[in-house]
Amino acid sequence: MHTYYNMDQLTLDLSTSFSPKENHVAVFINELVESLQINEPYIFGRPREYDLGAMMKLVLFAYTRETFTSRKIERLAEENLYARWLTQERVPSYRTIARFCVSNDVQELTNKGLTHLTEYLRARNLIDDALFIDGTKILADANKYSFVWKKNTIRFDQMNCEKLLLLMTELKEAYAVKEIPEGTFLTLDMVDELLTRMELKLEEIEKEIQSTKRISPNPAKKQRRKLKSQVRKLTEKREKLIEHQDQFSIYGARNSYSKTDHDATFMRVKENHMMNGQLKPAYNLQIATCNQFVLGYDIFQNPTDTRTLQPLLEKMNVTNQSHRYIVADAGYGSESNYRYLEDELPQHTALIPYGTFLKEKSKKWKTDEQKIMNWTYSEQEDYYIDPKGVRFNFHVYRKRTDKDGFIRDFKEYQAEKIDLNQEVIPAALTPKGYIRKITINLAWEYHKAKQNELLSTPETGKVYSRRKIDVETVFGFMKACLGFTRFTVRGLDNVRKQSGLLITAINMMKLAKISN
Known part of the structure; x- marks a missing residue:
């Protein structure tokens, strides 16, 4: 039977009667925000006040739909049926949305939501005792020639x-x-x-x-x-x-x-279309995941990952959590990080290779006569003999202070210049005529040996092998699927707030996917 279609017929204004599909991402967003028990009204709306929970639901749902700017979120709230269900037919202006995304309430809500989600996942055995940490550079909302x-x-x-x-x-x-x-x-x-x-x-x-x-x-x-x-x-x-x-x-x-975002630092990012190694203004996003759920995050201004591990773990308060393994790549393998994990987090096992971990396994490295690890060492008399037969005796203890104030202890060994015939040994001198010296960091060698043993054990080696498919997958989904490669706000605090919204949206999408 033909259906009569007429746009000019008399109609009544009725609210949309709509029920979302079961296990839809909008349902999980609604349950998460409702569990936060938000009672304070949102006071930035013009000309009326908007509910803080409704604003949170709208922005999170927009992020799951690859929509990150306030004008596009306003359009989504007006045209999308699930967005209208979350806001109960209310459409805030883009100015209201922009103020909300950088308000002080967002940081508190995302942190509280992350805590609730972690408890929810742990209660349902959706996460285990391994914590995978990694970082990525995301472009700042700044001109690339404003350095x-x-x-x-x-x-x-x-x-x-x-x-x-x-x-x-x-x-x-x-x-x-x-x-x-x-x-x-x-x-x-x-x-x-x-x-x-x-x-x-x-x-x-x-x-x-x-x-x-x-x-x-x-x-x-x-x-x-x-x-x-x-x-x-x-x-x-x-x-x-x-x-x-x-x-x-x-x-x-x-x-x-x-110049356009004073908190942004110029870094070398992977999104380099000209392939010329040009530095661009960006932020360093660090996350900690388990089974591809993000359990912690933070934003840093330094381009390297080495000095981000300790602040991230302290912010997450890992001491009071049940994670047994802390897994990261070689970019975090430094003496300061190893010492921190061993002294401050003794109940956790760190699986973090050092920079030359893979190179030391190669035949070229093991046969290199310049590497001190290939020299002969006498533990009783504490001396080294290089492949040329030159003996290096212990000389003095040294200390070195890094740029960040970390102090490292070294043992300095000095070559024997005179042989038994009281003649100068040419191999014991440098090309300029100085006595050859070597330095050994015993603490660093201890941590290297410890990581070598842990990563060579089948049980812990299997845990470390999950790193690439756990934390790297989240970054790939964030950039390739959601298309989030650039922040839309400026300033370190605002970027941290937007990162919290993005992380929460990714967790909701992951939860909805495994529930179907």
Whole structure:
């Protein structure tokens, strides 16, 4: 039978009667947000207030639909049936959505939701006792040519200070001292004091010019022109000094930042379409997963992963969790991380290879005469003999402090320069004639041996082999499937909030998938 279709017929305004499918991702998002028991209204809505839970549900559902900008989320809330069911027919404006995504409530809600989800997964045995950690670089919402480099700032600041010292030396009469000592550390107060003296000097010259108006040519006017030119140059140098001080305060411990997002650091990312190794403004996203569920995350500004392990584990409070294994790749294999895991987390087993773990298994490495591990060692008398027959005796203990303040202990061995015939051994000297020396880090060798044993054991080796299919899969899904390769907000705090929304949305999609 033909159905009559007429868009102009009389209709009644009725709310949408809709029930979502069972195990749909919108259902899990609704259950998660309802479990948070949000009672506070959202006060940023215009011209009316919006429920905080409804806003949270809408944004999480939009992220599962590859929608990350506020204008597209507004369109989704208006056109998508599941989104209208979650918000109960309410469509917030894109400004309201944008304010919500960077509000202080988002961070608290995502952290609380992650805790509830972890308890839910553990109660249903969906996660086990292994924690897999890895990181990826995600582009910042900043122009790729807005870089400011610390080395350049240091160089320009030195040049500016040298010119400033030269100019201040030329103005020694106005500065009221005979000369500026070389190597003087310039401060802003010194420059301001000099400018004040020069302004007072200009006032005196102005009075002199007023009292000698009829003199022509007037030498006071010539002096005034010269002093004004010097004041202008000094003011320009002063502004540069302030600019460089501001840049140093933005850098912190970093080597670069972006002009359009000061918290972004220039890093080498994999999304390099020109294949020229160009650095781009980005953030380092670190996550901890188990069975492809993200149980913890954090955002860092440093491009390397080495110094991110300890802050991430402390934020997750791993000490009070039941995870037995902490698994990561060789990028986290440092002495500081090994020592932290052994001292602070003794109940956990770290499965983290060091940088040369695979290379040391090769035949080339084992036959390399330059590697100290291939030399002969006498444990009783504590000396090494290299393949050339040169003996290295213990000489002294050394300490080295890394950039981040970590102290490493070394044993230094020195080659025997004289043989039994009191003749110089040529092989014991460097090409420049110095005595050859080697250093051994006993703590590092201990941690390397420990990891070698753990990763060679079938039980723990099997746990480590899961790393690539656990945490790497989450990054692949995030970038390739959801298409999230660039943040849409600026600033470290706002990026951390958006990361929390993204992580929660990924967990909801994973939960919905395994429930079907």
